[in-house]
Amino acid sequence: MIEFLITEPQVAALFALVIALLVGSFLNVVILRLPxxxxxxxxxxxxxxxVQGNDASPHPQERFNLMVPRSRxxxxxxxxxxxxxxxxxxxxxxxxxxxxxxxxxxxxxxxVELLSGLLGGWLIWxxxxxxxxxxLVVMSWALxxxxxxxxxxxLLPDSITLPxxxxxxxxxxxxxxxSLESAVFGAAAGYLILWSVYWLFKLxxxxxxxxxxxxxxxxxxxxxxxxxxxxxxxxxxSVVGVxxxxxxxxxxxxxxxxxxxxxxxxxxxxxxxxxxGDQIISAYxxxx
Numbered sequence: 001m002i003e004f005l006i007t008e009p010q011v012a013a014l015f016a017l018v019i020a021l022l023v024g025s026f027l028n029v030v031i032l033r034l035p036x037x038x039x040x041x042x043x044x045x046x047x048x049x050x051v052q053g054n055d056a057s058p059h060p061q062e063r064f065n066l067m068v069p070r071s072r073x074x075x076x077x078x079x080x081x082x083x084x085x086x087x088x089x090x091x092x093x094x095x096x097x098x099x100x101x102x103x104x105x106x107x108x109x110x111x112v113e114l115l116s117g118l119l120g121g122w123l124i125w126x127x128x129x130x131x132x133x134x135x136l137v138v139m140s141w142a143l144x145x146x147x148x149x150x151x152x153x154x155l156l157p158d159s160i161t162l163p164x165x166x167x168x169x170x171x172x173x174x175x176x177x178x179s180l181e182s183a184v185f186g187a188a189a190g191y192l193i194l195w196s197v198y199w200l201f202k203l204x205x206x207x208x209x210x211x212x213x214x215x216x217x218x219x220x221x222x223x224x225x226x227x228x229x230x231x232x233x234x235x236x237x238s239v240v241g242v243x244x245x246x247x248x249x250x251x252x253x254x255x256x257x258x259x260x261x262x263x264x265x266x267x268x269x270x271x272x273x274x275x276x277g278d279q280i281i282s283a284y285x286x287x288x
Contacts, residue, residue, distance in 0.1 A: 013125035014059040019122025021087040023141055024113035026066075031112070031148045033066055034157055040064060068216040070227065076101035110150075116144055123275075127208065131176050136274065139164065146217065150263035156213025159219055168223030177274065178226030186222025190230055191215045214262050221270035229273050232280065236269035237262070 063069070071080040078100035085089050091110040098105060119140045127133030142164045150156050165187060172183035194215045201209040222230055245260055275278075 008225045012129045013121045016124035017117050017121030021117035024116030025087045027145050028109050030145050035153045073098045075103040147264040147267045150261040156263045161216040165220035165223045182226030183223050186227040187219045187226045190218035190222030210262050217266050225274050233269045237265040240268045241265040
């Protein structure tokens with residue numbers, strides 16, 4: 001089966017599209033539940049600290065993780081049946097509404113599934129069923145989750161950024177994207193660049209311009225693409241930031257007074273740099 005998929009790129013891409021659509025459905029769960037899980041963990045720690053030293057005991061919380069409880073309508077509590085959870089298809093069949101109470105289901109759910117599926121299929125079509133192609137698909141899934149979590153909560157969870165960083169280093173022990181030396185320096189430089197910007201901005205203004213999650217995300221991108229990718233990521237993130245900010249303001253989806261999180265810019269720029277970085281740099285140098 002694997003040998004057949006390796007020799008038939010179109011079939012491999014179609015197979016990857018289907019798998020990535022299913023993963024996209026799971027990414028919606030991660031985007032929705034992971035921040036809640038983190039908040040519950042922080043609340044439990046605070047509660048444990050508050051009862052320490054007296055006879056009271058913390059109140060037990062209902063089990064809540066990526067698997068439990070089952071997905072349900074946030075309005076009426078209707079449990080989502082398996083045939084109502086088919087990526088993209090179910091949303092279209094239900095016309096974007098709960099089958100029980102008719103509450104609108106956000107279009108973002110099928111869009112995340114579609115984004116995951118299209119990127120997965122396209123990457124395997126371009127790079128084949130190779131270590132580089134499979135790794136880029138996994139990285140894309142992680143960046144999709146990070147992007148939407150940061151947009152919703154201005155939060156980049158360590159439970160995604162740190163495994164992404166270590167995976168990049170492990171892949172580059174085999175030179176999948178760059179040398180291990182470049183990957184290590186890329187991780188260190190990626191963290192220190194934004195760490196330095198953070199402290200310089202804070203010393204000058206007394207305000208925090210970004211979070212520590214941004215440092216870790218750029219470190220992870222450096223671990224994947226090496227130190228040489230960082231200037232392009234930083235440049236592209238600035239361009240992506242300007243384009244997205246002006247687009248949202250023009251669509252009246254965002255106020256100019258409210259800053260957007262930096263994580264999505266880094267994620268989009270890092271993805272572009274890893275997939276097309278060599279071509280972009282070659283085209284730029286060729287213009288001179």
